[in-house]
Amino acid sequence: MNILILGPGAVGSLWATKFQLAGHHVSLWGRTSESELSLQLDDAPFTTYSNQSISSLQEADLILITVKAWQVESAIEPLLPHINADTIVMLMHNGMGTAEWLASKLSANPIVIATTTHGAYKPSKQQVLHTGHGYTQLGGFNAKGAQCDFLAEVMNHALPEVNWNPNINGALWIKLAINCAINPLTAIHQCKNGELAGAEFTTELVNITHELVEVMNKEEIEVEFGSLYATIMQVVNATAANYSSMRQDVFHKRRTEIDFITGYLLQAAKKHHISTPENAKLYQHIKQIEQSWTEQ
Ligand SMILES: NC(=O)c1ccc[n+]([C@@H]2O[C@H](COP(=O)([O-])OP(=O)(O)OC[C@H]3O[C@@H](n4cnc5c(N)ncnc54)[C@H](OP(=O)(O)O)[C@@H]3O)[C@@H](O)[C@H]2O)c1
Numbered sequence: 073m074n075i076l077i078l079g080p081g082a083v084g085s086l087w088a089t090k091f092q093l094a095g096h097h098v099s100l101w102g103r104t105s106e107s108e109l110s111l112q113l114d115d116a117p118f119t120t121y122s123n124q125s126i127s128s129l130q131e132a133d134l135i136l137i138t139v140k141a142w143q144v145e146s147a148i149e150p151l152l153p154h155i156n157a158d159t160i161v162m163l164m165h166n167g168m169g170t171a172e173w174l175a176s177k178l179s180a181n182p183i184v185i186a187t188t189t190h191g192a193y194k195p196s197k198q199q200v201l202h203t204g205h206g207y208t209q210l211g212g213f214n215a216k217g218a219q220c221d222f223l224a225e226v227m228n229h230a231l232p233e234v235n236w237n238p239n240i241n242g243a244l245w246i247k248l249a250i251n252c253a254i255n256p257l258t259a260i261h262q263c264k265n266g267e268l269a270g271a272e273f274t275t276e277l278v279n280i281t282h283e284l285v286e287v288m289n290k291e292e293i294e295v296e297f298g299s300l301y302a303t304i305m306q307v308v309n310a311t312a313a314n315y316s317s318m319r320q321d322v323f324h325k326r327r328t329e330i331d332f333i334t335g336y337l338l339q340a341a342k343k344h345h346i347s348t349p350e351n352a353k354l355y356q357h358i359k360q361i362e363q364s365w366t367e368q
Contacts, residue, residue: 073091073096073097073133073134073226074096074097074099074128074131074132074133074134075088075091075096075097075098075099075132075133075134075135075136076098076099076100076101076128076129076132076134076135076136077091077098077099077100077101077136077138078101078135078136078137078138078139078147078148078151079101079102079137079138079139079140079143079147080100080101080102080109080111080121080138081138081139081194082192082193082194082200083138083164083165083188083190083192084100084136084138084139085111085113085192085194085200086113086190086192086200086202086231087136087138087164087230087231088100088111088121089111089112089113089116089119089200090113090230090231091230092119092121093113093116093230094229094230096230098121099121099122099123099125099128099129099132100121100122100123100124101123101124101129101147101151102123102124104123105123105124106123106124107122107123107124107125108120108121108122108123109121109123109198110198111198111199111200112198112199112200113200113202114200114201114202118198126154129151129154129155130154130155130156131156132155132156132159133158133159133160134159134160134161134162134223135155135159135160135161135162136162136164137161137162137163137164137165138164138165139165140165140166140327140329141165141166141167141169141170141329141331141332142327142329142331142332144163144165144170144173144174145170145173148174148177149177152177152178155178155181157180157181158181159181160181160182160183160184160217160220160223161174161178161181161182161183161184162183162184162185162186162210162223163183163184163185163186163213164185164186164187164188164208165329165332166187166247166251166317166329166332166333167248167251167329167331167332167333167336168244168245168248168332168333168336169331169332169335169336169339170332171183171185171213174213175213175214180216181216182212182214182216182217182219182220183212183213183214183216183217184210184211184212184213184217184220184223185210185211185212185213185217185240185244186208186209186210186211186240187208187209187240187243187244187247188206188207188208188209189204189206189207189208190202190204190205190206190207190208190231191203191204191205191206207232207233207234207235208227208231208233208234208235209234209235209236209237209240209243210223210224210227210234210235210236210237210240211236211237211238211239211240211241211243212238212240213240218238221236223236224236241293242293242294245288245291245293245295246293246295246300246303248333248336248337249281249284249288249295249300249303249304250303250304250307251316251318251333252280252284252333252334252337252351252354253268253277253280253281253284253304254268254304254307254308254311254316255316255317255318255319255328255329255330255333255334256318256330256333256334256354256355256357256358257273257276257277257354258315258316258318258319259316259318259319259321259322259328259358259361260322260354260357260358260361262319262322262323263319264312264313264314264315264319265307265308265311265312265313265314265315265316266308266309266311266312266313268308269305269308269309269312276350277301277304277305278301279350280350280351280354281297281300281301281304282297283337283341283346283348283349283350283351284300284337284351285297285300286341286346286348287337287340287341287344287346287348288300290340290344290346291340291344317329318330318333318358322358322361325365327362328358328362330355330358330359330362334351334354334355334358335355337351338351338352338355
């Protein structure tokens with residue numbers, strides 16, 4: 073396939089190199105205007121990819137968007153006039169809320185949404201490290217996207233394990249719920265995920281989960297308190313030694329994805345007239361932290 077990676081950061085570079093090794097024709101669309109970019113996966117040889125090539129964009133069978141949630145609009149907007157109506161466009165980022173906008177801009181295209189638990193890290197512009205093996209779920213966002221289940225096999229060949237999930241919305245909500253519980257708290261307290269298992273966080277996590285369940289049920293996601301709380305605590309324990317992405321973003325004073333995680337939850341809560349004070353407090357706290365950097 074002709075595959076274009078929009079946003080060759082850690083996740084995008086991991087998929088670019090894995091697709092290339094699987095025999096696909098891969099090109100990149102990064103932020104810099106060099107016509108070629110080189111990437112090295114772990115200690116494999118370097119491979120060179122074309123960058124910002126309009127013809128590659130026009131000929132792409134698949135555009136995989138791996139920018140952060142808040143970067144999606146500004147990254148894709150200038151490319152819209154060049155995207156063929158047959159090109160499959162896939163979003164792969166933490167959080168929710170970008171697919172609605174994308175589908176409104178590319179109403180003729182198949183739109184697919186993905187979530188991955190692989191870990192990737194770019195210690196330099198040209199090197200990407202595959203730091204944790206995970207799995208990837210895909211599903212259609214619109215009717216044409218729902219017909220793209222063949223992509224699971226294509227991607228599974230490049231970087232297993234990949235599954236097609238006809239209920240990707242449900243899977244994204246569960247991931248969002250886990251992120252709502254873990255990310256803001258670890259960012260505010262600048263702690264590892266495992267510290268949230270401490271008794272001092274129990275009341276807060278219970279309240280967060282109750283609010284999540286109420287909103288998710290209104291969004292027709294079947295979930296009950298006991299199972300969601302158990303899932304959240306299982307992730308806290310399984311990733312005890314890790315720092316969440318939001319903790320890392322706050323540590324490095326980078327804009328977080330809070331608007332597409334807790335912010336998305338708050339929007340849904342507002343739509344259903346549900347009060348979510350615990351999550352609203354966390355949202356405000358992270359926004360205040362972000363605000364404080366611009367005031368410095
Ligand atoms: N890293 C992981 O292990 C991991 C795991 C699971 C999920 N995720 C999620 O995956 C998403 C991507 O994460 P990441 O770690 O790969 O982030 P990242 O390294 O910051 O990658 C984003 C890339 O997009 C580029 N970009 C931003 N705006 C652009 C534009 N207008 N045009 C072209 N490129 C643009 C950035 O360029 P610059 O370098 O110039 O900023 C950067 O290279 C996030 O939602 C994250 O939460 C990450």
